[in-house]
Amino acid sequence: MAIGDVLLATPVIENLRHNFPDAVINFLTQDFCREVLVDNPFLTRVLTYDIKKGDSSYCLIRNVHNQDYDLIIDLFGNPRTAILVLNSEAKYKVGYKFGWRRFAYNIKIKPRSSEVHNIEFNLDSLRTLGLEIITSKPKFYLNSVHREFADRFFVQHGLSDNVIGINPSGTWPTKIWPLEKFTELAKRLSSEYKILMFWGYQNEKEDALKIKNAVGENAIIIPEVNLKYTGALLEKCRLLITNDTGPMHIAWCLGVSTSVIFGPTNSHLQGPLSTNSIVIKNESLSCLGCNLTEIADCPNQHKCMQDLSVDEVYSKIINFMNLN
Secondary structure (H helix, E strand, C coil): CCHHHHHCCHHHHHHHHHHCCCCCCEEEEEHHHHHHHCCCCCCCEEEEECHHHCCCHHHHHHHHHHHCCCEEECCCCCHHHHHHHHCCCCCEEEEECCHHHHHHCCEEECCCCCCCCHHHHHHHHHHHCCCCCCCCCCCCCCCHHHHHHHHHHHHHCCCCCCEEEEECCCCCHHHCCCHHHHHHHHHHHCCCCEEEECCCCHHHHHHHHHHHHHHCCCEEECCCCCHHHHHHHHHCCCEEEEECCHHHHHHHHCCCCEEEECCCCCHHHHCCCCCCEEEECCCCCCCCCCCCCCHHHCCCCCHHHHCCCHHHHHHHHHHHHHCC
């Protein structure tokens, strides 16, 4: 699961705690997603693994088996998670009817991944169990340490509340609006606003630095920090402009005004649900939401991003900001 996937699964955790107030509730995810769940008051423990560091599937199977869970809900439904569930000792094994993986579960959910938002898709696991749903709002928890860091950073760099965050990165190459377009957009906005550049991995930092250097003194790049401190910095921005990626979900869940550029993913299924968010996409295309991950596989030369002009994005952002 990616960062956004884990964040959009947090309503399941809160609703489970409501239905089982005294239960031990653990969440297993990849190591890089751990910060999404840190400080979540409805969780007992966050369990992580990292295949790149030698966490083998066998070790995962053994560890989950030895936990002796009563109930396991598989929200991801890929081969690894299905095998984990199948080899567990859980009495109730809940998962979606995806191909052969359905045989790993004794309580099967009809998948609605192409019909409803990812949050509702996740909550279907609880509906299948007949559990009460009291919330559908994802939660990303910050504490005073994170917010004090963001306050100090803004003071040190002379930033006010008139800051626009830009996140030009994305997990799929097809999700990314071209860097030169982000650069031109940042230049236009920098005449009135300070620009705060966000990044996660090293290659993303290089792109963020290119935009910062092109913009000049009105652009600042965030330091190397974890997701919690990133969230605290996002929270202080007037607006975040981003591709469809993890920081986008963190921003709208924190109540930050968010402008998201969509192409190969379906904004109705994965987009922000806050009232102070806007989705920008190339409406002239009928192939939006194709879910292709590689540009080389696109039969339309990646027009969803390549043909989306800076003028159109800038105009929609300004109009959106004037209304918020």
